[in-house]
Amino acid sequence: MPNLFAYIVLYSWPLVAWLFFRNLPASRAMIWTYVLGYLFMPPAAAAFDLPVLPEISKIEMASLSTLLMVIFYHGFGALKLPKSRFMLIVLGMYVLGPVGTVLNNSEALFTGNYPFVYVRPGHELFDIPALLIQRIFDTLPFILGFSFLNRKENLKEFLMVLTAIASIHSLLVLFEIRFSPQLNMWIYGFFQHSWLQMIRGDGFRPIVFLYHALWVGFFLMITMASSISLWRHWGKDGDVQVATSLHETYWFISPQKPSYIYLLYGFYAFGVLVLAKSLGPIMFGVAALILLLLAPTRTILWAASAMAAGVLAYPVLKSTGIWPEQQIIAMFNELNAERGNSFEYRIINENLLFDRAMEKPLFGWGGFARSLFVSRTGGILTIPDGGWVLSLGTYGLVGWFSQMAIMAGPVLYALYLRRADKLAAYSPHISTVALILAFNAVDMIPNDTMTLLTFIMAGALWGNLETVAQEFRKHKRQVRRHSQPILPYGDADAKRSVL
Numbered sequence: 001m002p003n004l005f006a007y008i009v010l011y012s013w014p015l016v017a018w019l020f021f022r023n024l025p026a027s028r029a030m031i032w033t034y035v036l037g038y039l040f041m042p043p044a045a046a047a048f049d050l051p052v053l054p055e056i057s058k059i060e061m062a063s064l065s066t067l068l069m070v071i072f073y074h075g076f077g078a079l080k081l082p083k084s085r086f087m088l089i090v091l092g093m094y095v096l097g098p099v100g101t102v103l104n105n106s107e108a109l110f111t112g113n114y115p116f117v118y119v120r121p122g123h124e125l126f127d128i129p130a131l132l133i134q135r136i137f138d139t140l141p142f143i144l145g146f147s148f149l150n151r152k153e154n155l156k157e158f159l160m161v162l163t164a165i166a167s168i169h170s171l172l173v174l175f176e177i178r179f180s181p182q183l184n185m186w187i188y189g190f191f192q193h194s195w196l197q198m199i200r201g202d203g204f205r206p207i208v209f210l211y212h213a214l215w216v217g218f219f220l221m222i223t224m225a226s227s228i229s230l231w232r233h234w235g236k237d238g239d240v241q242v243a244t245s246l247h248e249t250y251w252f253i254s255p256q257k258p259s260y261i262y263l264l265y266g267f268y269a270f271g272v273l274v275l276a277k278s279l280g281p282i283m284f285g286v287a288a289l290i291l292l293l294l295a296p297t298r299t300i301l302w303a304a305s306a307m308a309a310g311v312l313a314y315p316v317l318k319s320t321g322i323w324p325e326q327q328i329i330a331m332f333n334e335l336n337a338e339r340g341n342s343f344e345y346r347i348i349n350e351n352l353l354f355d356r357a358m359e360k361p362l363f364g365w366g367g368f369a370r371s372l373f374v375s376r377t378g379g380i381l382t383i384p385d386g387g388w389v390l391s392l393g394t395y396g397l398v399g400w401f402s403q404m405a406i407m408a409g410p411v412l413y414a415l416y417l418r419r420a421d422k423l424a425a426y427s428p429h430i431s432t433v434a435l436i437l438a439f440n441a442v443d444m445i446p447n448d449t450m451t452l453l454t455f456i457m458a459g460a461l462w463g464n465l466e467t468v469a470q471e472f473r474k475h476k477r478q479v480r481r482h483s484q485p486i487l488p489y490g491d492a493d494a495k496r497s498v499l
Contacts, residue, residue: 009040009046013037013041013062021072026070026073031158033065038062043058043188078148084462091142094399096132100396105365142456143459145455150467159429166223173220181207188209192210214278214281216278218443221439225266231262292435305438309408312404315388325347349385350389356372364396367394372384385447386445407440407444409462410434410461414461423468434461440454
């Protein structure tokens with residue numbers, strides 16, 4: 001059970017947000033409120049549950065606090081929606097899709113035979129408000145990221161602040177690697193997950209104040225990629241001017257040059273990532289390190305887009321048997337027999353859950369474990385490790401596609417706009433954020449690591465891309481205007497020769 005201090009921290013976060021918004025510009029205040037809340041507030045067990053409404057845990061509290069301060073200091077006009085019809089449709093599907101799920105799952109499910117029957121209830125109409133509010137909370141980081149991080153200097157600031165906060169957070173990570181994951185127990189009075197999953201070999205995986213050790217590993221990978229990108233692209237697009245502006249708030253940002261501090265932190269974060277012992281984030285970290293140090297930005301965009309497209313095509317590849325599951329299992333068995341057995345177990349569960357999801361493909365089975373296989377006593381027989389199959393089973397193709405498109409859509413759009421990378425609005429960090437989102441989309445196949453930071457980065461990237469697209473259209477109009485020949489008035493022969 002969470003202690004009193006956990007609830008004090010949770011309930012006082014609007015005050016923390018007020019302090020940030022009172023003293024900082026909106027973009028900076030939003031970054032600090034979200035990132036600090038995500039990393040340091042107590043995890044989901046510390047929450048309050050009101051009738052009809054969803055639980056308010058740290059993710060919802062960070063979004064609610066940020067939203068209230070934005071409205072209080074900047075008004076509703078500061079909140080913006082994407083102009084793209086595609087993204088508006090995706091967000092609409094994500095928010096409204098659960099309505100179809102509720103309406104399509106009113107019947108109860110019975111498992112077993114009388115008198116040993118386990119009943120999974122159907123959805124009722126009063127479930128709709130809670131689901132809609134929860135989905136709105138989920139998309140708020142996207143909307144706020146789109147509204148306040150939609151310019152290249154905001155995107156750079158986000159990466160800088162993320163790296164700075166992560167340098168402090170990494171000390172807590174190292175502490176738990178050495179002394180076991182105890183910080184949440186000592187400070188907030190409870191342990192947020194399974195202790196056995198924190199043990200790897202003769203050591204521990206850190207969890208700090210997040211929900212799972214995988215989230216810590218993925219956060220380390222994100223900050224490593226961010227710092228390497230900051231080092232690599234320093235000196236482009238007015239970095240000195242951006243750093244001079246930020247130096248007023250962040251004393252650790254040099255207004256002249258970052259020297260090699262970002263490069264050094266990138267390698268330091270990679271070392272901590274290896275020590276954290278989460279295989280998936282380590283593999284992504286190795287790939288990110290190679291690409292960001294050696295590959296051109298366009299190659300990075302192509303690699304990210306290939307991964308994003310593969311994730312969107314994954315259900316089709318799986319249903320047609322094209323996906324080489326047995327070969328991948330054999331590869332893991334050669335690397336490590338224990339990991340190979342674990343991966344094979346995941347694949348077996350995934351196939352069962354995929355077949356179950358396809359029985360109600362459009363809107364899914366809904367909640368109450370209806371998409372899972374259970375025993376007559378209510379025990380869960382299939383474990384949904386992958387976020388994609390859990391989303392597919394719960395909310396159907398509508399929910400799955402909208403969730404994946406929030407991550408994959410900006411990545412593919414960035415590739416489409418690659419020809420505009422010489423424009424003043426184009427940030428060199430676009431390719432880095434696209435790569436992180438692509439890794440996140442891929443990681444949704446074996447795990448479930450779509451977090452608050454995913455939505456913020458997706459919104460920030462989409463906002464930057466819409467700004468680039470607007471300038472690109474303006475640039476093309478200017479080119480066409482200046483390329484038209486000036487003909488003498490009434491010179492019909494000259495006009496005919498041109499036409």
